[in-house]
Amino acid sequence: MKKFLFIIIINCFNFTSAGAQEGVELFGYFESQVMGTKIGKEFFQLQSNKLRVDLSADLSDNISFAANFDYITYDGKKQWNILEYLSDEITSTVSSEMEDLYVVSFSNRQFLDNAYIKVNFNKFDLTLGKQQISIGTGYTWNPLDVFNTKDVLDPTYEQPGHNALRADIPIGKKLTLNCLYSPDETWNSSGKMVQVKGGVSHFDFTVTAIEILWSFHDYTQFDTEKSSFRLVPEKRHVIGGSTVGELLGMGVWAEYGYNDMQMTDNYYELAAGADYTFDSQTYIMAEFYRNTLGKTDHKNYSLNDWMRQFTSEQKTITRDQVYFLMRHPVTDLLDLGTSGILSLSDKSFALIPTLNYSFSDNMEIMAYLNLNIGRNGKAYSEESGNGGQIRVRVYF
């Protein structure tokens, strides 16, 4: 009997392995990049190598699984003290014994970024597990995205995965209901989102409601028990919407989120943009962003504001900004462009000339310069460093 069971188990194992191997796709990329920045008279470099291995499998007609594993190594200047990039007015408020606490370290890491199961039922889709959550129509800023903060220098880079249970439920031909639950320690502290998506004429729109516990830190107070800055979590309710469509021949979009805060002042975020492609294939785009959590006067930027921006807890330090992008395919393989960010509030400016070159079918090179043209103490100031980045990516 034991022998019989053993044979069955072995056969089952063989069968499952063979089936899985047949259906599993392995792909991904290797990325090597060098980032350099000139601070004062010194030029610092940070190199990183990233291996991302994706796998996906269709387990049946309506069940699929996808995951990816990231392995990242860093070399060069791996420790950056944020205080070195801030004005004396800000740093003078920090006591000397706390200075080392403002060091950001880049350590080698490996992690499971995404791993989720997707089930397509007749009436709806269910996605369970660690997954990217992309909300909103904005290109550089997404007022409704409470889960991610984009890098304004590289806004299309992939975002980390979040634990979530997501249901996408079509309602008739025009509407879709998206429900998302991102579990935390308790139901109360977990993220919840309900979103209705629809379309009218050539416009798509969403209406969105979100509840989340926002984990702010107070970077002026250190919690010795937890060996970290003091956590000041606060319940946040976001209600808003987004739209994308076409007006006068241009692509247009807008996204709005009103944040009802449990303890601090309520605020809102608004992003609105337009884009156009000329006959010459030149593409232009501009996006305006207002975040009333940001300050209108750079003299009011506090240590907390800066730290929250550096750690992506807060999307911006300055209130009104404009992002623009112009890109032109110089040849079939080479795109040259430039983007820029102008703070309308503190009148500082960052210019980011970019280059994208397709070296072969599966190899691309991306490079950009980051030139901050703003007086010290402003959002895009020279003291925060001028530099650039070169990235080579090979897909497999």
Add this chain to the structure above:
Amino acid sequence: MQYKDQIVKIAVQVWTIVLLIIPTAYGQEMTGEEIIKKVNEIFNPASSYGRSKMTIVTTSGQKRTFEFESWSKDGGEKNLVRYHKPGRVKDQATLMLNHADDIWMFFPRTQRVRKLATHAKKQKMQGSDFSYEDMGSGDTFITDFTPVRLGDEKMNEKICYKLEMVRKEDSDLSYSRMIMWIIKENFVPVVIDYYDEKDPVRHIKRLVQSNIRLIGSIPTAMRSVMYNRGDNSQTELELLEIKYDLPLSDAMFTERSLKK
């Protein structure tokens, strides 16, 4: 018996002559509108599924190869394209509805769907010499152009109808006019010349179709090459597999399906 055989023989001969004469006469009488309607039927079957290989030969002579699957429905009004190769674009997908007036792109790396405005139709599809408009414009041959029949011509060894397609005033398509050579026997355009949006004399692209096979009842060009005269580049589109008149559901042409 011999008399009966003779009658049958004569009848067959008469019928053969009728069969030969009628299409010729009919062909001569066909107007530009009728011809382009036939072309449109071939280009836009009720529904289709295809697996294609696209090879771009750049200005500098380098090659880039893509493989994708595509589905279309309602005479080309709905289109879905999903890339498989190279790895750089794996699982990227484009949904075009309302004859490419509405375009959504899905980027799997960021899991983001972006809606593109109609100006994006002018953009090159994956850097190729085909624009989104070329790939998903459905029945715009009929709705956006007025056909003018020119004299018949031989093109690439085929006897062809020659049509000039003049863009209608209210159309926003990227070509001011097109000249088409349409094979008389099967209504497949063997060559299409495209002219600049603003300068109707400036010849910018030429599409050459070949390797025509009958798939079901639809003559299909298994190979299409778009020559870009301005950039001196070319893109070859090779159909690896094609099926017509499949039962595709509307649900396939939605954002939900785009992300799959």
